[in-house]
Amino acid sequence: MHSLLTHSFVYSLCSLSAFGVKIPFSVHPSSPIDHTTTHVARQSSSNGSVPVGNTQNAFYYTNITLGSRAISVMLDTGSSDLWVTGSVPGAQDTGKSLTLSYAVGNAAGDIYTAPFQFDGYSVDNQAFLLVANTSTFSTNIHAEGYDGLIGLGPNSGSSIYKKLSGDSGNNAFNRVFQQNPSSSNDYITLMLNRKGDPGSQITGQFTISEVVPGFENITQQPQLAVEKVYEVTDEDQHWQILTDKNDGIIGPDGQPIQVSSIVPKAPDGQLVAVLDSGFTLPQVPRSMSDAIYGRVQGAEWSTSSQAWLVPCGQLINVTFNFGGVSYPIHPLDVSSSDFGVTFSNGNPACLGTFQPISSAFSLLGEYDMILGMAFLRNTYTLINFGNLVQGGSNSNNPYVQLLSLTNEAAAVQDFIQVRTNGQNLINSAQYALLPASQEQHSPESAAEKKAQYEEEVLSRWPYILAGCLVFVILLVSYCVWRCCCRRKRLAKKKAAQQKAGILPGGNNNGPYAPLQDSQSTATLVMQPMRGSTIDFKEEHGKDVFARSP
Numbered sequence: 304m305h306s307l308l309t310h311s312f313v314y315s316l317c318s319l320s321a322f323g324v325k326i327p328f329s330v331h332p333s334s335p336i337d338h339t340t341t342h343v344a345r346q347s348s349s350n351g352s353v354p355v356g357n358t359q360n361a362f363y364y365t366n367i368t369l370g371s372r373a374i375s376v377m378l379d380t381g382s383s384d385l386w387v388t389g390s391v392p393g394a395q396d397t398g399k400s401l402t403l404s405y406a407v408g409n410a411a412g413d414i415y416t417a418p419f420q421f422d423g424y425s426v427d428n429q430a431f432l433l434v435a436n437t438s439t440f441s442t443n444i445h446a447e448g449y450d451g452l453i454g455l456g457p458n459s460g461s462s463i464y465k466k467l468s469g470d471s472g473n474n475a476f477n478r479v480f481q482q483n484p485s486s487s488n489d490y491i492t493l494m495l496n497r498k499g500d501p502g503s504q505i506t507g508q509f510t511i512s513e514v515v516p517g518f519e520n521i522t523q524q525p526q527l528a529v530e531k532v533y534e535v536t537d538e539d540q541h542w543q544i545l546t547d548k549n550d551g552i553i554g555p556d557g558q559p560i561q562v563s564s565i566v567p568k569a570p571d572g573q574l575v576a577v578l579d580s581g582f583t584l585p586q587v588p589r590s591m592s593d594a595i596y597g598r599v600q601g602a603e604w605s606t607s608s609q610a611w612l613v614p615c616g617q618l619i620n621v622t623f624n625f626g627g628v629s630y631p632i633h634p635l636d637v638s639s640s641d642f643g644v645t646f647s648n649g650n651p652a653c654l655g656t657f658q659p660i661s662s663a664f665s666l667l668g669e670y671d672m673i674l675g676m677a678f679l680r681n682t683y684t685l686i687n688f689g690n691l692v693q694g695g696s697n698s699n700n701p702y703v704q705l706l707s708l709t710n711e712a713a714a715v716q717d718f719i720q721v722r723t724n725g726q727n728l729i730n731s732a733q734y735a736l737l738p739a740s741q742e743q744h745s746p747e748s749a750a751e752k753k754a755q756y757e758e759e760v761l762s763r764w765p766y767i768l769a770g771c772l773v774f775v776i777l778l779v780s781y782c783v784w785r786c787c788c789r790r791k792r793l794a795k796k797k798a799a800q801q802k803a804g805i806l807p808g809g810n811n812n813g814p815y816a817p818l819q820d821s822q823s824t825a826t827l828v829m830q831p832m833r834g835s836t837i838d839f840k841e842e843h844g845k846d847v848f849a850r851s852p
C-alpha cells in the first residue's frame with residue numbers, strides 16, 4: 304500500500320501509559336533560546352519557491368541540504384521530525400538513539416546534528432535522525448524518489464525535540480521561524496501537482512513565509528483555526544481543522560454525508576480533519592467511504608487493499624466545505640488509476656482513494672479523518688504556525704487557509720478525456736448511482752469494533768474521571784449532611800426525652816447505627832471509582848499496546 308503512515312497513535316498510547324504514574328497534564332518548560340548554537344539567517348528578502356517532485360501521485364518530496372549533501376526528502380505535514388538515510392558529511396553524533404515508527408517500517412538510528420539549508424534559509428547544528436538500517440522498510444524509498452523525510456508538523460510533536468534537552472532538538476521549521484524577524488509570517492505553503500491530468504497547469508511548489516505568485520488571494524481565504532488537541536496529548540497535535548456544520552462533505556448524489564464525530568469536543572455536526580501530506584490515500588470514517596463508493600454499480604470491496612474498487616469510467620463527485628467555501632475534489636482523485644488494481648474477475652479497476660480509517664484510527668478521539676494527497680492536490684494550502692512555534696514571539700493562534708485549485712466543469716472534461724477516451728458517458732445508465740437503499744457496506748473487522756469501543760471510553764476519560772469525582776463528592780456530602788441531620792434530630796429527641804423524663808431506649812435508635820450506615824455507604828462508593836478508573840486503564844492499556852507494531 305502506498306500509504307506512509309506516521310503512527311501518531313503509537314505516541315498517544317505512550318502518553319496514555321503514563322497516566323497511571325504521572326499527573327496527566329503536560330507542562331511546557333520555557334527554555335531560553337541558545338544563541339550560541341542557533342543561527343538562522345535569511346539570505347535574501349524573497350527566495351521564491353522550491354520545486355516539489357512527485358512519484359505516481361503517491362510521494363511528494365523536495366531537496367534539502369544537510370551537511371553539504373543535497374538530499375531528497377518527503378514533505379510530511381503529519382509528522383515533526385527530520386530523518387535521512389545514507390551518510391551526511393561532517394555530521395556530529397549526539398550519542399542519543401531513537402526509533403520512529405511509520406507504516407513503511409521503523410526509522411531507527413542515532414540523532415546527529417549538521418548544518419541545514421533550505422530555500423535560502425540556513426540553520427546550524429540542525430538535529431536529525433540518521434537512519435543506519437533501512438532493511439525494515441517495506442518499500443525501496445530511494446526508488447520512490449526520496450532518501451528521508453522532513454516533518455512539517457508542530458515542534459511539540461517532534462520525538463527528537465523530546466529526546467534532546469532544551470532547544471537543541473527543535474525541528475528545522477521551528478528553528479527557521481524562531482528567529483524570523485516578522486513572526487506574523489511564520490507560515491508555509493504547499494501546492495501539489497497531479498500526474499496524468501492533461502488539463503492541469505499546477506506545478507509542485509513549496510514556500511516559506513511567502514505565497515506562490517499568481518495565488519496571492521489565498522491570504523483572502525477564511526482563516527480556519529487549527530483545532531488544539533487535549534493538553535495531555537499535545538505531542539499529538541496536527542494541522543487539523545473543522546469541516547462546516549452539517550454539510551462538511553457533499554457526496555456523489557449531491558447530498559451532505561452525515562457522520563458524527565468521534566472527537567468529544569467537536570461541535571455538533573462538524574468533523575475534525577487532519578491535513579497530512581504523508582498519506583497517499585485520505586483516511587475517512589468507514590460510513591463516509593461507503594457513502595462515496597457503495598452506490599456505484601459494480602463497486603467491489605477489496606480485502607487486500609482495504610479499499611473500494613470502482614469502474615474507471617465512473618465519475619464520482621465529492622466536495623468538502625471549510626469556512627463556508629467549497630473545495631471540489633477532482634474526479635481523477637476520487638478514484639485512482641495509479642495503483643494497477645483489478646476486480647476479482649481480473650478486469651481493470653480504479654481504487655477508491657477515500658479509504659476507511661482503521662490503522663490510522665484516532666484512539667484518543669483527536670480527529671475523524673486524515674486528508675492526504677488525493678485531497679491536497681485540490682487545494683493550495685497555507686499553514687500559519689502561530690503560537691505553536693516554540694520559543695517564537697508570535698502569540699496568535701495557528702490557522703490554515705485553503706484556495707481551491709479544482710474547477711468542477713474543467714475537471715469533468717479532464718476526466719472524460721482520460722477515462723472514457725473523450726466519450727461523455729457521465730449520464731449513461733451504466734454509471735447511474737444505485738438507490739440509497741441498495742448502498743453496499745464494507746465489512747468492519749472485530750479488531751476495528753474493539754478499537755471503536757476503546758476510543759469511546761479512552762477519549763472521554765477526563766469526563767469519566769470528573770463524573771466519578773463529582774459523584775463521590777456528592778455522595779459523601781449527602782452522607783455527611785444526613786449524618787449531621789440525624790445527630791441533630793437525635794440530640795433534639797434525646798433532649799426532649801430527657802426533658803420528659805424518659806430514659807434512652809438503647810435499641811434500634813442507638814447513636815451508632817447511623818454512623819455505621821454512612822460508613823458502609825462510603826466503602827461502597829470508593830469501590831466503583833477504583834474499578835472504573837485505575838483497573839480499566841491497566842487492562843485496556845495492555846490490550847492496545849499489544850496491537851502496536
Ligand SMILES: *[C@@H]1O[C@H](CO)[C@@H](O)[C@H](O)[C@H]1NC(C)=O
Pocket residue numbers: 354355356364365366373375
Ligand atoms: C533534487 O536535486 C537533484 C539534483 O540536482 C535534481 O535532479 C532533482 O530534480 C531535484 N529534485 C527536486 C524535487 O527538485
Ligand SMILES: *[C@@H]1O[C@H](CO)[C@@H](O)[C@H](O)[C@H]1NC(C)=O
Pocket residue numbers: 436437438439
Ligand atoms: C538491519 O536490521 C535487520 C532487522 O532488524 C537485521 O537483521 C540486519 O542485520 C541489520 N543490518 C545491519 C547492517 O545492521
Ligand SMILES: *[C@@H]1O[C@H](CO)[C@@H](O)[C@H](O)[C@H]1NC(C)=O
Pocket residue numbers: 520523
Ligand atoms: C482570486 O483572484 C482572481 C484574480 O486574480 C479572481 O479571479 C478570483 O476570483 C479570486 N478568487 C478568490 C477565491 O478570491
Ligand SMILES: *[C@@H]1O[C@H](CO)[C@@H](O)[C@H](O)[C@H]1NC(C)=O
Pocket residue numbers: 555556618619620711712715729
Ligand atoms: C458532477 O459534477 C459535475 C459538475 O458540477 C456535473 O456536471 C456532473 O453532472 C456531476 N456528476 C454526477 C454523476 O453527479
Ligand SMILES: CC(=O)N[C@H]1CO[C@H](CO)[C@@H](O)[C@@H]1O
Pocket residue numbers: 346347349350351352422423424
Ligand atoms: C530563487 C532564489 O532566489 N533562490 C536562491 C535562494 O537562496 C539560495 C541561497 O542563498 C540561493 O542560492 C538561491 O539562488
